[in-house]
Amino acid sequence: MTTGGAVVPDDAVVTTRRYRIEHRTEYRYSDEVSSSYGRVSLRPRDFPGQQCQDHQLTVDPVPDDESDGSDVYGNHTGYYQISHPHRVLSVVGVSRVQVQRPVVDEVAAGQPWESARPAGPLGARAMEFALPSTRIQLGPDVAAYAARSLQPGRPLLDAVLDLTHRIHADFRYDSEATTVSSTIADVLNTRAGVCQDFAHLAVAALRTQGLACRYVSGYLATDPPPGRERMVGADASHAWAAVRLPDGEWVGFDPTNDQLADERYTVLAWGRDYEDVAPLRGIIFTDAESSEMSVSVDVAPLD
Numbered sequence: 001m002t003t004g005g006a007v008v009p010d011d012a013v014v015t016t017r018r019y020r021i022e023h024r025t026e027y028r029y030s031d032e033v034s035s036s037y038g039r040v041s042l043r044p045r046d047f048p049g050q051q052c053q054d055h056q057l058t059v060d061p062v063p064d065d066e067s068d069g070s071d072v073y074g075n076h077t078g079y080y081q082i083s084h085p086h087r088v089l090s091v092v093g094v095s096r097v098q099v100q101r102p103v104v105d106e107v108a109a110g111q112p113w114e115s116a117r118p119a120g121p122l123g124a125r126a127m128e129f130a131l132p133s134t135r136i137q138l139g140p141d142v143a144a145y146a147a148r149s150l151q152p153g154r155p156l157l158d159a160v161l162d163l164t165h166r167i168h169a170d171f172r173y174d175s176e177a178t179t180v181s182s183t184i185a186d187v188l189n190t191r192a193g194v195c196q197d198f199a200h201l202a203v204a205a206l207r208t209q210g211l212a213c214r215y216v217s218g219y220l221a222t223d224p225p226p227g228r229e230r231m232v233g234a235d236a237s238h239a240w241a242a243v244r245l246p247d248g249e250w251v252g253f254d255p256t257n258d259q260l261a262d263e264r265y266t267v268l269a270w271g272r273d274y275e276d277v278a279p280l281r282g283i284i285f286t287d288a289e290s291s292e293m294s295v296s297v298d299v300a301p302l303d
Contacts, residue, residue: 015101017263018053018302021219023093023237025280025295031288032085038282042093043076044218045267054096061086075269075277091280096302101263108247109157115246116156117210126244128272129212135273136204136215137184145188146205160243160253163205167198167255195256196274199239202255203273212244216252216261217277218268221299236297237279242270266299 023042038059044052059066063080071077082089118126132138149163170191177192184204187197199215206213220238240254240261252261269277 015263016098017221018096018098019219019221019266020298020300020302021093021095021097021266022298022300023219023279023295024297025091025293027089028292029087029089029284029286029288030290031286032087033089033284033286033288034083034085035285036080036082036086036089036282037284038080038091038280040078040080040091040093041071041075041269041277041279042078042091042095043268044095044097045075045269047267049100049102050267051098052095053098056094058090058092058094060088060090060092071271071276073269073271073276075271097266099263099266102252102261104157104251104260105245105247105249108245108249109251110155111246112153113150113156113159113209113211114153116212116244118212118244122248123212126212126248129214129244130207130210132207133272134275135183135200136207138204138208139185141188142184142201142204143208146208149205150209156243156245157251160206160251161260163202164253164255164260165258167202168258171198171201173256195239195254198255199241200273202241202253206241206243214242214244214250214270215273215277216240216242216267216270217274217279219266219297219299220254220257221264221266221301237268237295238265239274240265 040057042057043055046052057078059080061082064083065081067079069077118130149166150159172192173194174192175194177190178186178194178197182197184201187193187201203213203215217237217239240252242250242252244250252265254261271277
């Protein structure tokens, strides 16, 4: 069905998809790197509706030390240390994952949005997702933008879908309009950005109204145009948002594509904003004056 311009999956149909996901990152340096330390978050999460059936991480050069763990949000993290000279660093994660279309609780989603504000013991753990964070600034401009969708007493899902549709309609997708350091104020001013910007804007908008909303990173399986074969490496990592319902469940929504998250969306990690879920981050020791990074992602259906 369709609500507020956004596409809502038909919850009567339970659809499951399986994917092989390859996320490849390569760094090339103009001089030798003597030591490299990295944190990797490339293994998709496990939760009801999504199971990572297999995951392999390959780091080249071979690390001198590595370990696995999880962060405070339950995202899988890996760590590596390379202590011998290298000019090229390659990090490749290959996963097989099964994703089921989420079923939205219509009763909880139909409650007035004000009832979803986290409160009491059950809402305590979600409270940090209603507060400002490193990349989420809760200024008056974004609050005013949110208020147009979150009118008093409006059903929560209806309000969220309206916000999703408005961001999709009001902002132009332009990979050159913003940078990794752009703020929500920058996005509001330029009226353009990429999926990361639109996810941050959606999260900020709902948080200004006291709702718990988290930033989600992962992958979106894209279908090729009719008559065309899939292009390996044509997919990319993606970002969207998820809002907490009154019953404590979360519903993912994607303002970049004006729809709820369905079985095409594989969740890699979630947190307060991008800073919590970056797939790769690290520190290097080198005299190199320049470096190049290339990233390719391939999401291949297995069914």
